Amino acid sequence: MTIVSLFAAVFLYGMILFVSGAPISTNCLTPPDLQTYLKKLTMQTTNKLFLPLSDPATSSDETTIIQGEEKCPASLQKFGEAQSRSTCPWFTRTITNNTLLPSSRSEAECRCETCIDSKGWYVCERIYTEMMFLHQTTVCVNGLYIYEPITLNISTGCVCANRRATQPSIIT
Structure with a gap:
């Protein structure tokens, strides 16, 4: 065996190892029983609110849609939903993220x-x-994504409150 043949054999063997170690692309799917799993979690967990499942988005990017007036009104509104008539009115953003369910x-x-x-x-x-x-x-x-439960703090409204007191500076 010549040096060139030996080099070619080592190179070829190295390429086979390199290619076999590469990640294999799989088409992973969402498990069909997520709704059942979510219901079980809801029954087992106290003081947590689970939202009902919705279909995942098609993009991995988080998108936002604004709903309602964004500007602060000059005076209290007399008509409309509570979010418009409040002394601290609010608008909502619908956020879509396909890595979360819903x-x-x-x-x-x-x-x-x-x-x-x-x-x-x-x-x-x-x-x-x-x-x-x-x-x-x-x-x-086995061709299915693994999902894990997480807790997020979601802003659900606005309230009128006293200003936060600042801690006095201690002079030494």
Whole structure:
């Protein structure tokens, strides 16, 4: 065996090892029983809110759609939904993320910094609710993605509150 043949054989063997070690692309699917799994988690977990499943988005990017007026009104509104008539009105953003199930959720954003008709004494703050989602991992077993439950704090509205007190500086 010549040196060139030996080199070619080692090179070819190395290429086979390199190619065989490469990740194999698989078409991983969403498990068909996620709704059942979500119901079981809901029954086992207390003080957590699970949203019903919706179909996952087709893109991996998170997208946002704004719903409602974004500007702070000059005075209290007398008609419409609570989110418009509140002293701290809010609008909602629908956020879509296909790595979460359900893939779409609505989050509230305050339209005003200070409460309407409070002369600036009170501020608008978001109210958060812990909600459970199923997060799609990158792990694929038997052609199905693995999902894990996660908790997210979701802004569900806005409330008029006292300004936060600042801690006095300690001078030493």
